[in-house]
Amino acid sequence: xxxxxxxxxxxxxxxxxxxxxxxxxxxxxxxxxxxxxxxxxxxxxxxxxxxxxxxxxxxxxxxxxxxxxxxxxxxxxxxxxxxxxxxxxxxxxxxxxxxxxxxxxxxxxxxxxxxxxxxxxxxxxxxxxxxxxxxxxxxxxxxxxxxxxxxxxxxxxxxxxxxxxxxxxxxxxxxxxxx
Amino acid sequence: xxxxxxxxxxxxxxxxxxxxxxxxxxxxxxxxxxxxxxxxxxxxxxxxxxxxxxxxxxxxxxxxxxxxxxxxxxxxxxxxxxxxxxxxxxxxxxxxxxxxxx
Numbered sequence: 477x478x479x480x481x482x483x484x485x486x487x488x489x490x491x492x493x494x495x496x497x498x499x500x501x502x503x504x505x506x507x508x509x510x511x512x513x514x515x516x517x518x519x520x521x522x523x524x525x526x527x528x529x530x531x532x533x534x535x536x537x538x539x540x541x542x543x544x545x546x547x548x549x550x551x552x553x554x555x556x557x558x559x560x561x562x563x564x565x566x567x568x569x570x571x572x573x574x575x576x577x578x579x580x581x582x583x584x585x586x587x588x589x590x591x592x593x594x595x596x597x598x599x600x601x602x603x604x605x606x607x608x609x610x611x612x613x614x615x616x617x618x619x620x621x622x623x624x625x626x627x628x629x630x631x632x633x634x635x636x637x638x639x640x641x642x643x644x645x646x647x648x649x650x651x652x653x654x655x
Numbered sequence: 656x657x658x659x660x661x662x663x664x665x666x667x668x669x670x671x672x673x674x675x676x677x678x679x680x681x682x683x684x685x686x687x688x689x690x691x692x693x694x695x696x697x698x699x700x701x702x703x704x705x706x707x708x709x710x711x712x713x714x715x716x717x718x719x720x721x722x723x724x725x726x727x728x729x730x731x732x733x734x735x736x737x738x739x740x741x742x743x744x745x746x747x748x749x750x751x752x753x754x755x756x757x
Contacts, residue, residue: 524716527720539726542734601707635739
């Protein structure tokens, strides 16, 4: 189990360091997804499988999809086509692929020794305990989180709507930049 | 249960947090700044999970779920602001937005 943890930790540190030195946003996103996946593997070794599933579904799924949507909506101009050709070399995906293969080996090893893993995580708090704690003593936190999510929803809706409303005015005033 | 010493987990969380902090301080691209904030939130969540595992309590995981909800709300508003800033300044440079109106 220690080996699984240390390998996942190494993958997390390497991919996180590579996120902040990338020049291309999409390459950085690949490494960021890898960093979140390795964090999920670490959570499993720390006896939190429920949170690991949430990490994969919400962080590496939903939030990263938001990033990809925004990068697509930004559509950084026509010069990006030439840069894209320059970036899409065969070696570009080698780094994330190697790190992801390390993580996959980690997970396969954990599945192979799964009786020991479940014994290891016997002390850990499963989804049942988390749910009881979440809707027992932390109920006020759940309510506050729901208010926060509502505020985020209203805020992002307002910002997105003001973009759409301002665009025709900009088109009339500025002679149309052609978005 | 002494498989992984807690100090190592906390050192890992610390390293990840410092990496995110360096990303926020060094990069001037708004998308990279948002990604570094995500890294820092994830590192603090890792510290919560480790602490919850050390004492065998579910509270750390509850805190991580709260961090998750907060990160989702933060990133949705933040990305909407990035879109607005790009429309306004035609670039993602954070230093472009250093002047106030008037």
